[in-house]
């Protein structure tokens with residue numbers, strides 16, 4: 001059955017979406033609904049005033065460079081310590097951009113809670129873990145990577161190695177992975193519903209992707225994995241855990257962009273779910289999200305949220 005997910009699911013160069021992703025939005029909603037924390041952050045809130053023109057003008061200037069940042073290596077993936085705005089960012093005046101906040105200090109990291117899936121960042125705070133999945137579109141992976149370079153936003157990508165986006169954008173993405181600004185997690189090789197596979201096939205899906213990440217990016221993704229469609233059960237979790245993937249990483253907010261939706265709807269979802277201590281899921285599959293980065297940054301900035309990778313938040317498992 002695993003072979004069935006092979007070549008047939010590699011996206012073409014056009015806009016065709018693999019069958020495995022067509023129903024994702026609906027599936028995500030199911031996954032979201034079963035999250036024990038689901039809906040906790042979904043209060044209606046007026047959209048912030050979005051000034052697209054100002055943002056388009058300042059986004060490029062708001063680069064948070066890793067200049068002078070101490071690089072502290074954390075196994076299995078490195079991360080940079082608190083980054084300071086680069087010297088050429090304007091710091092005063094009505095149009096001065098304020099850089100996104102740096103991640104918390106390494107000393108603030110906490111143990112993984114354990115005991116099941118991770119659906120939110122524990123405790124009270126100002127953290128936002130934006131996690132972005134799949135990689136169906138190489139153009140979207142490239143745009144998200146540029147977005148990270150331009151703004152300093154910290155992201156976790158849950159990779160399906162089958163998509164050529166991950167090799168096509170290697171040169172651009174690798175430095176961000178090396179610095180720890182972008183973390184890579186294991187989303188299986190080709191995005192099957194793992195609950196329909198044999199134990200051997202489940203192990204192959206996870207192992208093949210693990211090996212791809214090691215070979216291509218030189219990193220280990222353990223212990224974080226995300227089950228496609230949020231479909232998992234005790235047997236799937238056990239196979240993953242045996243391979244060192246002990247933390248099924250779900251979410252409590254979604255940009256709902258696994259399928260093609262409008263830019264306005266994505267911004268609406270961000271407004272709803274970019275809340276303190278949220279883990280939000282997005283997708284590297286369709287272009288609209290790449291057109292609203294300024295709005296996403298404005299929401300994050302207005303709420304004084306601190307974007308983080310999972311390695312920014314948690315100590316490595318013992």
Ligand SMILES: [Zn+2]
Pocket residue numbers: 133134187191228229
């Ligand atoms: Zn996915």
